[in-house]
Amino acid sequence: MITLHLGDITTDREAEAIVNAANPGLLGGGGVDGAIHRAAGPLLLEECRALGGCEPGHAKITGAGRLAAKHVIHAVGPVWHGGGRGERELLASCYRRAVALAAAHGCHRIALPAISTGVYGYPLEQAAHVSLEAVDAALAEHTTVAQARFWLFDETAFEIFSSALERMRRQRSGR
Ligand code: AR6
Numbered sequence: 627m628i629t630l631h632l633g634d635i636t637t638d639r640e641a642e643a644i645v646n647a648a649n650p651g652l653l654g655g656g657g658v659d660g661a662i663h664r665a666a667g668p669l670l671l672e673e674c675r676a677l678g679g680c681e682p683g684h685a686k687i688t689g690a691g692r693l694a695a696k697h698v699i700h701a702v703g704p705v706w707h708g709g710g711r712g713e714r715e716l717l718a719s720c721y722r723r724a725v726a727l728a729a730a731h732g733c734h735r736i737a738l739p740a741i742s743t744g745v746y747g748y749p750l751e752q753a754a755h756v757s758l759e760a761v762d763a764a765l766a767e768h769t770t771v772a773q774a775r776f777w778l779f780d781e782t783a784f785e786i787f788s789s790a791l792e793r794m795r796r797q798r799s800g801r
Contacts, residue, residue, distance in 0.1 A: 628761060628774045628791060631737075632784045635777035636665035639694050641737035643687070643728045645721075647744070648700040650679050652686065657744040658779070662698060666691030670698060683719035687727045697731055699724045703742030706749070717742055717753065718760035725764035728771050735773040740783055750783055754790035762794065 635644060635658060647658045652674045654663045663670055673688040677700070680686045685701040701724045704716035720741060728736045740757065742748035761774045778784040 627772060628758065628765070628776065630784060630787050630791060631775055631777045632781065633777060633779070634661060635737050635739050636661050636693060638737040638775060638777065640773075641695050641735045641775055642733035643697040643699050643731065643736045644690065644693060644695045645685075645699045645701050645724045645736060645738040645741070647739050647741040647746075648680065648702050650681060650702055652677050652680050652700050652702075655745075658739045662693070666693045666698065674700065683716040683723075685720055685723040685727055687731060695737070697728075697733060699727050699736070701741055703746055703748065706742065706747035709752070713742075713748065714752075714756050717748065717756050721757055721760040722764045725761060725768055725771055725774070729768035732770070734771060735775060736771060737775045737777055739777055739779070740787070743783065750786045751790070754787045755794075758787070758790050758794050 646662045649655050670691040677686050680702045682702045682704050685699050687699050690698045701720040703720050704713040743750050743753045778787050
C-alpha cells in the first residue's frame with residue numbers, strides 16, 4: 627500500500643524506517659537530509675561516518691538516533707542532467723534498494739521523501755511517476771513491507787504525486 631502525506635517526514639510516527647535523500651558522502655547536507663540529521667541528533671552523523679559513502683542509485687541503513695523510527699535508510703538519487711544520463715534508472719534503483727533494505731531489517735512501514743526533486747533538480751512530474759512505479763514494484767517483491775508512506779513537502783508536490791498515483795492505479799485496474 628502506498629499512502630501520501632503532506633509535510634515534514636521527520637514528524638512521521640508510524641514508520642519503522644525513514645528514507646533520506648542523501649548525497650554520496652553521507653555526511654549530511656540541506657533539504658530533507660538536513661532535517662533528518664537535525665531531528666535525529668549527532669549519533670546519526672557518527673554512524674554515517676562509518677559507512678564510507680554511497681554511490682548514486684544505492685542505499686545504506688543506520689539507526690535513527692532520536693527519531694521515532696528505528697532506522698534511517700540513506701538513499702542517493704541522481705542529479706538531474708536533462709534525463710540522458712541514466713537518471714530514471716538511478717532514481718528507481720535507489721527506491722528499490724531502500725525497500726529491500728527495509729524488508730531485510732524487518733520494517734513493515736517506511737516513510738519516503740521525493741528523492742532528487744529538490745537540490746538535485748529532477749522534474750517533479752517525472753520523478754513522481756518513476757518513484758511511485760519503483761516503490762510499487764518493490765512492495766510487490768518484498769511483501770513484508772506493508773506500507774510505503776510518501777511525504778511531500780509542499781502542496782504542489784503533493785498534488786503532482788496524487789495525480790501520478792491515481793494514474794498508476796487507473797492503469798493497473800485496466801481503466
Ligand atoms: N520532509 C519531507 N520532504 C522534504 C523535507 C522534509 N523535512 N525537506 C525537503 N523536502 P532535497 P535531493 C523535500 O533537496 O533533491 C541535500 O543537501 C523537497 O521539497 O532534500 O535528493 C543532500 O545532502 C524535495 O521535494 O534532496 C544532497 O546533497 C525533496 O524533499 C541533496 O540535497 C528532496 O529535496 C539531495 O538532493
